[in-house]
Amino acid sequence: xxxxxxxxxxxxxxxxxxxxxxxxxxxxxxxxxxxxxxxxxxxxxxxxxxxxxxxxxxxxxxxxxxx
Amino acid sequence: xxxxxxxxxxxxxxxxxxxxxxxxxxxxxxxxxxxxxxxxxxxxxxxxxxxxxxxxxxxxxxxxxxxxxxxxxxxxxxxxxxxxxxxxxxxxxxxxxxxxxxxxxxxxxxxxxxxxxxxxxxxxxxxxxxxxxxxxxxxxxxx
Numbered sequence: 131x132x133x134x135x136x137x138x139x140x141x142x143x144x145x146x147x148x149x150x151x152x153x154x155x156x157x158x159x160x161x162x163x164x165x166x167x168x169x170x171x172x173x174x175x176x177x178x179x180x181x182x183x184x185x186x187x188x189x190x191x192x193x194x195x196x197x
Numbered sequence: 198x199x200x201x202x203x204x205x206x207x208x209x210x211x212x213x214x215x216x217x218x219x220x221x222x223x224x225x226x227x228x229x230x231x232x233x234x235x236x237x238x239x240x241x242x243x244x245x246x247x248x249x250x251x252x253x254x255x256x257x258x259x260x261x262x263x264x265x266x267x268x269x270x271x272x273x274x275x276x277x278x279x280x281x282x283x284x285x286x287x288x289x290x291x292x293x294x295x296x297x298x299x300x301x302x303x304x305x306x307x308x309x310x311x312x313x314x315x316x317x318x319x320x321x322x323x324x325x326x327x328x329x330x331x332x333x334x335x336x337x338x339x340x
Contacts, residue, residue, distance in 0.1 A: 132340040137334035138309045143204045150340075155200050158340055161320065165312045166325040167207025167279050174201045 139150055148176075206309045208271065209279035211258070214313035218260060220307050221296070229259040232270030234285035239293040245283075256283060260304070269301070307310070310335060 138173040143166055147155035164171055208214055214270065218225040231254050238250050250287040256270025257280065264320070266289040271280040282301045284293050310333050317324040322339040 131338065134337045134340075136309075136313055136335040136337070137329075137332050138313075138335065141206055141281055141298075141300065141305040141307050143275050143313075144201065145204060146201050159200075161200070162313055162316050162337075163202075163204060165210050165213065165316045166204045166309060167209050167277075169205045169207060170199075170202050171205070172203045176200055 132158070134162065136162070201240075201251040206305050207274070207277070208282070208305070208308050210312050210315065213272065213308055213315050214258070214260075214286075216225065216279075216311035216315065217307035220311060221304065223296070224261040224263070226259040226261055227270075228257075230256060232256050232259050232268040232283065234267055234290075235238060235287060238284075248283075262296050265296075266288055267293055269293060269297065269304070306333065313337070 132154075133147075135146040135148070137144040137146075145159055145162065147159050150158060215225045215227075234254055236254070238244070238253055244250065244253075250276075252272075256272045258271040260269040260271065260282075262268075267285050270283040272283050273280055282304065284290055284301070286294055286299075313335050314324045314326070317337045322337050325336045325338075327334045327336075
């Protein structure tokens with residue numbers, strides 16, 4: 131399930147987006163980052179962020195092989 | 198999991214500030230251009246970075262704590278979007294620190310929660326709030 135979790139304390143907010151593939155997580159959190167002032171630090175990508183890009187690469191190789 | 202990040206909050210949305218004030222049981226005085234403080238700089242503490250002596254006491258909105266002689270001013274940032282918080286921490290200012298935190302962190306956290314809930318509502322998402330180990334957790338779904 132796609133969800134964004136916010137942990138708020140000491141004037142800071144930790145944001146954890148889960149269940150999104152590719153760059154959809156960035157789009158999901160953008161509006162929330164902006165309303166908090168946009169001062170983002172320490173962004174770490176997780177495994178499924180790269181899933182779409184990997185799948186496309188495999189498809190490209192497959193098409194090249196058939197040609 | 199997709200990504201993890203951290204945001205140092207700046208107050209940018211006045212509707213969220215109003216909601217934070219309601220949450221904390223304090224008064225938001227929109228458009229008040231002066232916040233109550235000692236009234237003059239005695240030189241015992243350096244001025245905040247970027248602040249001139251003639252700026253002290255001036256603001257764009259005020260947050261008032263019932264029973265406290267001093268107030269918190271919201272001052273528009275010059276080089277960025279949003280507001281900074283200005284207050285005199287001496288004497289009656291101790292009451293402001295007790296309520297809002299030594300560096301206004303409780304006020305900022307209240308703003309963060311209300312701003313995030315407001316943004317979720319504006320986008321048609323669901324937001325669920327809980328407290329875990331003293332920190333507020335907000336889970337947004339419906340993407």
